[in-house]
Amino acid sequence: xxxxxxxxxxxxxxxxxxxxxxxxxxxxxxxxxSHLDTVIPLFEAKNADVKINYQMNDHxxxxxxLTTNMATxxxxxxxxxxxxxxxxxxxxxxxxxxxxxxxxxxxxxxTEFVDYAWTQGKGLDGNQYGIPYxxxxxxxxxxxxVLGGVDGDIDQVITDWDSYIEYGKKxxxxxxxxxxxxxxxxxxxxxxTVEPGNGTYFDKDGNSLVTSERFVTAFETAxxxxxxxxxxxxxxxxxxxYAGFKEGTVATQLSGxxxxxxxxxxxxxxTSGKWAVSNLPDGIFGSWGGGFLAIPTQAENKAEAWxxxxxxxxxxxxxxxxLKTIGAFPVLKSTYADAAFDEPxxxxxxxxxxxxxxxxxxxxxxxxxxxxxxxxxDVVMSGALTEVLNDGKDVMAALKDAERLLMRRVK
Amino acid sequence: xxxxxxEKLPRKLEKxxxxxxxxxxxxxxxxxxxxxxxxxxxLVFNAFPLGFSIFLSFQEWNPVAGxxxxxxxxxxxxxxxxxxxxxWKSIYNTVWLAFAANIPQHLIAIPIAYLLVASLKGTVRHLxxxxxxxxxxxxxxxxxxxxxxxxxxxxxxxxxxxxxxxxMPFIGGLFSWVPDVMPIRWLGKSDLLKPAIAFVVVxxxxxxxxxxxxxxxxxxxxxxxxxxxxxxxxxxxxxxxxALPMIRPFIFFAVTLSIIGSLQLFEEPYxxxxxxxxxxxxxxxxxxxxxxxxxxxxxxxxxxxAISWILFLFIAVVTSVHFYFNGRKGLxxxx
Numbered sequence: 247x248x249x250x251x252x253x254x255x256x257x258x259x260x261x262x263x264x265x266x267x268x269x270x271x272x273x274x275x276x277x278x279x280s281h282l283d284t285v286i287p288l289f290e291a292k293n294a295d296v297k298i299n300y301q302m303n304d305h306x307x308x309x310x311x312l313t314t315n316m317a318t319x320x321x322x323x324x325x326x327x328x329x330x331x332x333x334x335x336x337x338x339x340x341x342x343x344x345x346x347x348x349x350x351x352x353x354x355x356x357t358e359f360v361d362y363a364w365t366q367g368k369g370l371d372g373n374q375y376g377i378p379y380x381x382x383x384x385x386x387x388x389x390x391x392v393l394g395g396v397d398g399d400i401d402q403v404i405t406d407w408d409s410y411i412e413y414g415k416k417x418x419x420x421x422x423x424x425x426x427x428x429x430x431x432x433x434x435x436x437x438x439t440v441e442p443g444n445g446t447y448f449d450k451d452g453n454s455l456v457t458s459e460r461f462v463t464a465f466e467t468a469x470x471x472x473x474x475x476x477x478x479x480x481x482x483x484x485x486x487x488y489a490g491f492k493e494g495t496v497a498t499q500l501s502g503x504x505x506x507x508x509x510x511x512x513x514x515x516x517t518s519g520k521w522a523v524s525n526l527p528d529g530i531f532g533s534w535g536g537g538f539l540a541i542p543t544q545a546e547n548k549a550e551a552w553x554x555x556x557x558x559x560x561x562x563x564x565x566x567x568x569l570k571t572i573g574a575f576p577v578l579k580s581t582y583a584d585a586a587f588d589e590p591x592x593x594x595x596x597x598x599x600x601x602x603x604x605x606x607x608x609x610x611x612x613x614x615x616x617x618x619x620x621x622x623x624d625v626v627m628s629g630a631l632t633e634v635l636n637d638g639k640d641v642m643a644a645l646k647d648a649e650r651l652l653m654r655r656v657k
Numbered sequence: 658x659x660x661x662x663x664e665k666l667p668r669k670l671e672k673x674x675x676x677x678x679x680x681x682x683x684x685x686x687x688x689x690x691x692x693x694x695x696x697x698x699x700l701v702f703n704a705f706p707l708g709f710s711i712f713l714s715f716q717e718w719n720p721v722a723g724x725x726x727x728x729x730x731x732x733x734x735x736x737x738x739x740x741x742x743x744x745w746k747s748i749y750n751t752v753w754l755a756f757a758a759n760i761p762q763h764l765i766a767i768p769i770a771y772l773l774v775a776s777l778k779g780t781v782r783h784l785x786x787x788x789x790x791x792x793x794x795x796x797x798x799x800x801x802x803x804x805x806x807x808x809x810x811x812x813x814x815x816x817x818x819x820x821x822x823x824x825m826p827f828i829g830g831l832f833s834w835v836p837d838v839m840p841i842r843w844l845g846k847s848d849l850l851k852p853a854i855a856f857v858v859v860x861x862x863x864x865x866x867x868x869x870x871x872x873x874x875x876x877x878x879x880x881x882x883x884x885x886x887x888x889x890x891x892x893x894x895x896x897x898x899x900a901l902p903m904i905r906p907f908i909f910f911a912v913t914l915s916i917i918g919s920l921q922l923f924e925e926p927y928x929x930x931x932x933x934x935x936x937x938x939x940x941x942x943x944x945x946x947x948x949x950x951x952x953x954x955x956x957x958x959x960x961x962x963a964i965s966w967i968l969f970l971f972i973a974v975v976t977s978v979h980f981y982f983n984g985r986k987g988l989x990x991x992x
Binding site for chain 1: 719720721722723724726737740741742743805806809810811812842845846847931933934935936937938939950953954955956957958
């Protein structure tokens with residue numbers, strides 16, 4: 247606690263200066279800076295009186311800094327990026343501008359955006375606080391050489407989870423893992439098959455859904471994969487994870503459109519041409535990640551900030567530029583007709599994958615973020631899930647324990 | 658005339674009076690001015706946060722909502738902390754790690770320091786001590802990241818060594834069980850995670866204790882050993898009956914540091930569990946790790962402040978127990 251208060255006090259004094267009138271500052275995390283370097287000159291050319299600079303911190307630090315900025319009411323940028331994982335906790339706190347208000351009129355833009363992403367930027371009061379700038383349509387990445395090695399057919403593999411597991415059993419004979427971590431399957435099911443009108447973990451009235459059918463199915467499916475020894479038990483973003491992609495010892499990965507950029511740029515550039523993407527198994531549509539832009543109420547140049555947000559999110563120029571420079575998938579629907587979407591992607595063996603991403607994006611249904619999401623994710627999706635998979639705890643027992651923990655915190 | 662002299666008189670008296678009062682005031686203020694850098698830093702960074710966190714522990718506060726959103730909730734944060742299963746789990750883990758990581762540290766450091774002092778001279782000894790001190794001054798995060806890779810189940814060097822040992826000609830038999838249990842998931846099983854963390858702590862802090870104990874053994878006068886030898890003590894008896902009792906104050910000091918340090922353990926478990934809510938079954942969730950989780954991940958600052966005060970009480974109780982039982986003897990030392 248002492249440490250955090252010191253951090254709070256220092257960051258308050260460090261950032262107290264804020265932006266100078268006419269200037270706006272964008273707070274975010276890399277690779278957004280690469281994107282901004284391209285689009286800021288374009289925006290400034292059209293708006294000569296506005297100067298934009300940015301401040302990048304890594305993903306975790308950015309959100310921590312934003313927390314202290316909100317706590318002390320000072321030091322935040324005029325435009326701040328918020329990851330989808332944090333958006334529910336942040337925008338319902340009251341520290342951000344209501345963009346549905348008369349000053350901004352964000353609601354007029356609603357129809358231009360991918361529906362589910364727009365909904366995620368809404369507060370519990372139904373007003374818009376965050377405008378989505380990119381999305382992560384969920385797909386399955388798979389090694390075509392591995393699939394060919396067992397004479398598999400991708401459409402057959404993704405029919406449902408049973409056929410997916412069957413594929414895994416064939417791979418096991420060859421010493422190849424179906425997936426890096428079975429936990430990803432559970433997460434996919436939990437996050438993508440949310441019943442209409444519900445949040446991920448809670449229903450509209452704040453009751454827990456953690457012991458519902460969806461969680462049980464998700465955990466049991468993951469457990470089947472783990473118990474059959476079909477996954478590598480490899481955590482994401484570790485050296486073993488990258489090695490699996492490079493060496494072809496892992497056959498599939500469920501993830502967002504953005505993984506493509508990472509795979510081809512640094513994780514496994516030498517495997518170009520050996521990959522392809524398909525829909526997720528069992529006919530589900532889901533998203534991995536996504537980012538939002540918001541204006542803190544403490545910002546000084548709100549009008550300019552709003553213009554810049556509109557430029558980044560609602561202009562085809564900026565959205566296509568983000569796709570090309572940092573692989574951020576557009577959230578603006580009109581861009582999907584752009585020629586860039588018809589381009590075959592070399593890394594994926596010439597597949598026109600962006601068309602698939604766009605199709606997925608249009609089919610994802612909205613799940614509204616809720617206040618307890620951050621706690622729930624830690625308690626249920628890291629806590630209970632690893633206990634079930636790694637320690638063999640009973641599914642229902644683990645979910646009930648998690649629910650009890652969750653409800654005593656959230657209520 | 659009279660009136661003017663009357664006017665003059667008090668004025669004359671008053672003038673030196675005011676000046677001396679100012680001088681006296683200045684005299685008493687000057688020392689404060691000179692220690693003000695410390696005082697200001699202390700007030701801003703120690704006293705204020707301390708007071709603020711007491712205040713905060715009675716509030717419900719989501720920092721994202723701003724300072725105005727604080728809500729007084731009385732003792733609610735304390736009461737809900739008391740029946741918080743993860744808090745107790747984290748305290749249990751902290752105590753477990755304190756024992757598992759500290760006892761080996763001292764059991765290794767004391768004999769090594771003794772041997773270094775007894776058998777090596779000057780530069781060579783300094784070289785050895787310095788080498789063993791290096792882990793202590795290396796960044797904890799860097800150390801933990803390296804161990805994260807060493808523990809890696811499929812590609813980590815630890816598992817590769819164990820496999821290699823099982824195929825060695827003579828000792829292979831001892832490790833014949835290894836191929837059957839491969840890959841060992843050091844960080845992926847709740848029962849292996851804590852020992853894995855404890856080992857990193859032992860590796861990192863043993864060198865520091867060696868330095869303390871070396872200094873301790875150096876303070877012992879050679880005459881004592883000579884007298885012991887005359888009385889017919891062998892090497893073991895010299896260590897056990899002469900050297901060890903003489904370094905009691907050093908043991909007390911090193912153990913106190915270890916207790917405080919291990920109750921605040923954070924970086925090692927945090928990095929080794931990838932910051933993933935304490936690892937499998939929260940086996941690596943220490944008290945300060947949990948504090949961080951509640952405050953910064955879950956944005957419940959009031960609750961986190963209450964937990965930090967509970968943790969403070971806990972540390973205070975543990976160290977005072979340690980002082981009560983070992984303090985007198987420990988501090989008396991050679992006298």
